[in-house]
Amino acid sequence: MDGKQPCIQLHRVSVVFSDEVAGLRDVSLRIERGEFIYLCGQTGSGKSTLLKVLTREVAHTSGKALIDGRDLAEVKPTDVHLLRREMGIVPQDFALLPNRRVWENVGYALRAIGKTRKEVRHRVPEILEQVNILHRADAYPAELSGGEQQRVAIGRAMISSPPLLIADEPTANLDLEHSMGIMELLRNLNAKGTTVIVATHDMPIVERFPARVIKMEFGRVYRPDDEERGDA
Amino acid sequence: MLDRVEFLISEAWSSLRRNVWMTFAAVTTVAMALYILGSLGFVYTFISGHLSKLNQDFKLSVFLVDGLDEEQMQASEAAILAIPGVTSVDFVSKDQAFLTFQEANPDIPLDDFKNDNPFPDSYEVQLEGIEKAAKIAESIEEMEVIDEVRDASDLRRLLVQSQSILRLLGVVTGGLMLLTGGVLIYNTIVLTIYARRKELSIMKLVGAARSSISGPLIIEGAVQGAIGGLLAALLLSLTLQSVDAMARSLNALGGIEPTSTKTLVLILTLCGAFYGMICSIWAVKRQVERA
């Protein structure tokens, strides 16, 4: 193993939901710190499943999955929340609370991870500024465009300033202009050192913001030639 | 720390308000259950107290036939005293008995009976222990000068019987109702979990500790149980006090010495809170932590 620990390392990871349904089959890959990764593939190819393995929403059934050298299978259920604080998660639906304002949405998440009211008052504007939505802080999610909602969701994912950001189809329902705005935001976060993994099947976006692509097909990582070896 | 507590409580409070009718149902059922259990429990301990008093006081009341002469009296007294197990014999004349009764019941007009005293002469017979009471009573009753022997064994049997009835009644009515109350609390928590599924999933997403996620739910259950307990305590206290007042005014029994309101509130509220907590932990275990 080379000196620097990779951020993520999967070795022949499979997720079998039932006898017929497998979400992932023998997936091996390696993602370095500070990388920007696209996870591409058709609907049902296993993108979300792969991300959920990383967030421990889904337990892999075989293989080895390491984040920062830590074996995910060995994270106790009572410690999953600590793992999650090391990563920002932007779910496929934005999962904003409809009856709370933008700043309350972020504030609620901060309160939930144990921050005091004072810290919330201090941190929320910072976070909203970072994702460029501070001017809509008092709006309810329904009053926002899809792109703006996505910004709030990204902001909420950044509350612990995690070294890793995982976004599942962040541009799924957005037009090109808004999609580009979101991508610029993600690239900026990446430029500041955050490792970013984006699941998407939005090819125009991938072409506009080129980065390393991991392509998935039927639960496997697709490799045209065998250049991309997952096991280090 | 205080800030954390405030977060948990405000979360719980918003749920309690949202489920106000469900909470109402749960709280009243728990209150009724604890009220029933509390009153049965009170009567039970009241009876227990009497029983133990009875069991410490081994006494027979022996009533004499009318018109005995001095010699017969002395002979009978000696005969009773000679029975093994008898420690003392005290003579109570019919006039004395009348007076004692009159003193104990000043409200009952007894003037009509002044010239025709219905009380017989009697002996208070003190025994060594409760075990031989029935046998001794039997042998005293065989004597010719004795009209009737009363011991407390009938009363005792009655009390013991009513205790077992109370136990059954408590288990059936109070127990079932408590179970229903528990299911209602469980259901309100499940409703809350459903209503707050978005909040809960966001909490999990951002890495909230388990205590932040389940804390408010458990508090919600505990508060429901505690309010139920408090209501039951107040109601029970009111009941006991009015029964006590009634008993005192009838003067037959004397008071029932009701448990103090403070004690009742303390005990029942704590019991309710504990019970509510158990029910909500049960709901959280099944509905949140599994997912």
Ligand SMILES: Nc1ncnc2c1ncn2[C@@H]1O[C@H](COP(=O)(O)OP(=O)(O)OP(=O)(O)O)[C@@H](O)[C@H]1O
């Ligand atoms: N909880 C589950 N139980 C059973 N099967 C599942 C579960 N989650 C996902 N699957 C299956 O696993 C496969 C991969 O699903 P996944 O959600 O990872 O696809 P995806 O690449 O994210 O698709 P999309 O682009 O539509 O989001 C699919 O066939 C899906 O039906």
Ligand SMILES: [Mg+2]
């Ligand atoms: Mg998906």
